[in-house]
Amino acid sequence: MTGPIFYGWWITAASGLTLLITVGVGLYTPPVFLIPLQDHFGWSRAAIAAGTSIGALTTGIVSPLVGFWVDRYGSRRVIALGALLMGCGFALFAGMRSLWQLYAINVAAAVGIACAAWIPNQTLISTWFLRRRGLAMGMALSGIGFGGLAMAYLAALLIARFDWRSAYVGLASLILVIVVPLVLAVVRNRPADLGLRPDGDPSALGSDDSTQIAAHGVGSAASGLELAESVRTSAFWVLSLCNFLWVFASLSIVAHLVAFLRDQAFEPRWAAGVLALTIGTSVGGRLIFGLLADRFAKPRVMSLALILLAMGTLFLFRIQSVAALPGFVITFGLAFGGCAVLIPLLVGECFGLRAFGKVLGLGMISATLGAAIGPILTGRIYDVTGSYGLAFVLHVAALVIASVGMYFLRAPRVSVS
Numbered sequence: 001m002t003g004p005i006f007y008g009w010w011i012t013a014a015s016g017l018t019l020l021i022t023v024g025v026g027l028y029t030p031p032v033f034l035i036p037l038q039d040h041f042g043w044s045r046a047a048i049a050a051g052t053s054i055g056a057l058t059t060g061i062v063s064p065l066v067g068f069w070v071d072r073y074g075s076r077r078v079i080a081l082g083a084l085l086m087g088c089g090f091a092l093f094a095g096m097r098s099l100w101q102l103y104a105i106n107v108a109a110a111v112g113i114a115c116a117a118w119i120p121n122q123t124l125i126s127t128w129f130l131r132r133r134g135l136a137m138g139m140a141l142s143g144i145g146f147g148g149l150a151m152a153y154l155a156a157l158l159i160a161r162f163d164w165r166s167a168y169v170g171l172a173s174l175i176l177v178i179v180v181p182l183v184l185a186v187v188r189n190r191p192a193d194l195g196l197r198p199d200g201d202p203s204a205l206g207s208d209d210s211t212q213i214a215a216h217g218v219g220s221a222a223s224g225l226e227l228a229e230s231v232r233t234s235a236f237w238v239l240s241l242c243n244f245l246w247v248f249a250s251l252s253i254v255a256h257l258v259a260f261l262r263d264q265a266f267e268p269r270w271a272a273g274v275l276a277l278t279i280g281t282s283v284g285g286r287l288i289f290g291l292l293a294d295r296f297a298k299p300r301v302m303s304l305a306l307i308l309l310a311m312g313t314l315f316l317f318r319i320q321s322v323a324a325l326p327g328f329v330i331t332f333g334l335a336f337g338g339c340a341v342l343i344p345l346l347v348g349e350c351f352g353l354r355a356f357g358k359v360l361g362l363g364m365i366s367a368t369l370g371a372a373i374g375p376i377l378t379g380r381i382y383d384v385t386g387s388y389g390l391a392f393v394l395h396v397a398a399l400v401i402a403s404v405g406m407y408f409l410r411a412p413r414v415s416v417s
Contacts, residue, residue, distance in 0.1 A: 006200030008128035012136045014186040015121040016143035021179050022086060024147020025171050026113040029155040036164040043099055051102045055110035060368025062114050067361025074189035075120035080180055082115025087175035094168040122344035123357045127190055130198040138290020138341045145283035145337060149276060224352015230359045233412045235350045238405050240366040245402040246306060246339050247370035249395035253313060255375035260388050264319055274329060281333025289338030293345050299409040302342045306403035308335035310396045350411040
């Protein structure tokens with residue numbers, strides 16, 4: 001079962017495909033269903049979009065609980081049950097008849113995606129890798145970028161070929177037929193379950209454990225701080241603030257990018273294409289910054305990614321110039337993917353694996369608040385001023401503050417057991 005290839009890379013591939021399908025379906029397909037649902041039921045766009053907001057808030061609320069489940073029961077069981085719940089939820093969407101059913105099913109599906117996606121898979125990669133954790137995390141989280149490109153297109157294709165109810169059934173089948181069996185067949189919670197060590201290197205946790213932990217943040221599942229200890233450190237609050245600020249700024253820009261480009265006289269298909277290219281570029285950012293995190297101090301790498309994100313935002317002020325559009329796509333896209341992959345790596349480095357899932361889950365609350373507040377505030381600024389200029393200035397300021405905070409972040413001492 002181990003073979004010549006370290007089994008952790010099979011875990012990485014399984015996580016990548018799991019994230020591609022679960023996050024791709026859960027995060028990127030709801031906008032595709034907006035118009036079909038409006039046409040069929042006559043509901044307002046705001047009422048339909050409220051279902052997505054309810055789902056996002058549910059994900060944030062249950063994330064600390066998901067972290068607790070992962071630390072107690074292991075990622076394998078949590079991902080499989082989450083995918084099962086998410087798949088059943090999307091199947092139920094096909095039979096909904098009223099608005100309250102849309103909201104109720106969104107809650108159930110959101111609990112499923114919280115269990116199947118971010119926290120358990122990031123915990124899994126952190127457990128299986130030490131020295132090459134950044135590369136493995138970047139490879140796994142690249143699935144999210146590919147999912148953003150593939151799943152929305154698939155949903156649109158299914159709706160065009162059949163109807164919206166059939167599209168929901170098709171997406172549910174994808175989750176139930178691929179993700180659930182894949183997780184049960186491939187995923188194992190820890191290298192020790194197969195008689196292995198992190199990275200597949202017998203010396204990875206050898207006699208110089210303290211050196212490895214100092215360099216990479218964690219040596220074993222028993223190393224690290226408990227949740228209560230983590231919350232009492234300044235690093236936890238700096239990291240939470242950074243998580244809020246970067247999600248607040250970046251998701252605001254993503255949410256309003258197409259509308260902003262339409263205001264700048266871009267054709268609809270070109271505006272949507274820029275968003276797709278930016279999401280696609282984030283795949284490269286996940287890999288590049290994952291590799292950088294394996295070679296350099298992670299807080300400094302995160303600080304660099306945040307500065308690049310701010311620079312990418314500045315390109316929007318000159319978007320009509322020849323170099324601004326590719327400058328934005330490349331700079332913002334790479335940094336966007338880099339920040340996403342660095343957050344779990346920083347949690348592992350600062351607090352270890354002892355309560356990794358709980359700490360990561362609690363930290364998700366700040367990211368959820370940023371995702372909830374940012375796009376709404378950006379829209380409000382536009383409604384009042386008639387321009388996104390002031391909002392973009394606010395986003396750049398938030399990213400610069402986060403970058404400074406990350407530059408001076410110092411990891412607390414992690415205990416070795």
